[in-house]
Amino acid sequence: MAEAKTFIGKAAVLEGLPEHPAVKAILAWKPEALMDAKFDRGELTLTIAREEIRAAAATVQAAGYNFFEDVTAVDWFPSSPRFQLSYHILSHAFKERIRLRVMLDGEAPAVDSITPIWPGANFYEREVFDLFGILFDGHPNLRRILMPDDWQGHPLRKDYPVEGYR
Amino acid sequence: MIDTIGTPIFQAPVAEGAHDQHMILNLGPQHPSMHGVLRLEVEIDGEIVVRLYPEIGYLHTGIEKTCEAKFYHQVVPLTDRVNYLDPLSNNLCYCLAVEKLLDLEIPQKAQWLRVLLAELSRLNSHLIWLGTHAMDIGALTVFLYTFREREEILRIFEGLSGQRMMTSYIRIGGLALEPPLDFLDRVQGFIKTLPEKIDEYSNLLTGNPIFKNRLKGVGYLSAADAVALGVTGPILRASGVDSDLRRDMPYSGYENFQFQVPTSTDGDCWARYEVRLIEMRESVKIIQQALDGMPEGPFKADAPKIVLPDREKMKTQMEALIHHFKIVTEGFAVPAGEVYQGIEAGHGQTGYYVVSDGTAKPYRVHMRYPSFATLQALETMCKGRMLADVVAVVGSIDIVLGEIDR
Secondary structure (H helix, E strand, C coil): CCCCCEECCCCHHHHHCCHHHHHHHHHHCCCCHHHEEEEECCEEEEEEEEHHHHHHHHHHHHHHCCCEEEEEEEEEECCCCCEEEEEEECCCCCCEEEEEEEEEECCCCEECCCCCCCCCHHHHHHHHHHCCEEEECCCCEEEEECCCCCCCCCCCCCCCCCCCCC | CCCCCCCCCCCCCCHHHHCEEEEEEEEEECCCCHHCCEEEEEEECEEEEEEEEECCCCCCCCHHHHCCCHHHHHHHHHHHHCCCCHHHHHHHHHHHHHHHHCCCCCHHHHHHHHHHHHHHHHHHHHHHHHHHHHHHCHHHHHHHHHHHHHHHHHHHHHHHHHHCCCCCECCCCCCCCCCCCCCHHHHHHHHHHHHHHHHHHHHHHHCCCCHHHHHHHCCCCCCCHHHCCCCCCCHHHHHHCCCHHHHHCCCCHHCCCCCCCCCCCCHHHHHHHHHHHHHCCCCCCCHHHHHHHCCCCCCCCCCCCCCCHHHHHHHHHHHHHHHHHHHHCCCCCCCEEEEEEEEECCCCEEEEEEECCCCCCCCCCEEEHHHHHHHHCCHHHCCCHHHHHHHHHHHHCCCCCHHHHH
């Protein structure tokens, strides 16, 4: 791993890390699905087009990134695109982690669920739905998980006050 | 075959004639074997579990939201309260993530002490698991013994930080205080006797036919299912996947320690029991190495704008006083970026995803805790087994509801 180096932007990553297994797999599958890339602080981030995330997840899974760790969102309110989804995927073989990123608009954010690929994403996507209000198409049970079922609003959005509505 | 966790049982439409023989049972949230406030909806056919649906969220306090309103250094005490049985691992994971953002060099002594404390914390977590697990099965004695040893760990923590459980001892840039003079001797005294104590637990349980029959072959999870469902830690290793972040992606100087990663291919509750017992012995070895090779030097990084100054300096030097005042009142800015730090905590892989926008407060802190993912595997482990096995399985996966609900 090139720990100390930093590559910002798709062109820089493609030039700096042409041999990286995840980068290679994505390029071999569909180069136009890769919107942006970044290698910063020893972590590789690949930004994937919104429609392609499920296929991209299957691609990196086939490339050896076998273990889904985590998906969460970041709310960049009020800038646009508003939501960022970060998928963290670990490879037991390469002993390395990559981050897939998807950017979503603030109006009715929705993305394909990756639960069909990693069943372990089930609770994590429910949590993101619960706390951010992002819909996951194809999820088997998209219900609130932490908040009560009749709760109004999505608490981790930036326009939701920290102390709640009183 | 993995079950995708579908709709909750109470709300599911009943198929024509399908559930005539079935009963729906609510286990928890206030049930002594549920290790907190976990509710399980179990559909049973006689004594056989047909479906199982975990309902969580009773302890949700919005810690991730609270983090966004605090300075970076104020988040440390919040992390204690997430997994209250393994507090120092949480501190460590968060601090490592922020230090990665800050690109901060940690002195060797602090790293060694952090490893030592993380392993003590792991022992603490495993001791509670062993005691409560055995108690669920009906062997009450072990609980009293493990809590005797845990008490000594808590006393060591108290001497170190003034707190028994919510230590907040690992801070961004190093440690909170210089350890007391008798600290290393106390730890040495504790781990010298611990292997005998582990033998004692093993004598009580390993040969015990009731304990064995309740665990052998119960709660089977295959390696493929464990990976697919995101299960980590001792449960993953008991299913035959050789993965341990301490060895595979070392942090905080773990690459300098020699230890074995126990695995088993049985994938049942008994394998989890055996793997954790060996892990405890390995933790003792790591602590011994940390004690033997404890380096000299400072216990926090030389970064006056990030790390609080010594009390003595603060009272005698103008600059230190100014730094102290600034850190406490306005925090410190952290360069913009995003990092993910994973560590191997007692229950499995803990991960902190910290996003900074360049200000003194974290823009987003996400906590990945192992029990949350492990709970998804519960139905796969319990399906087709007896109802009483659910209690054994819940005990063997060692869940903490604080880290599930956050």
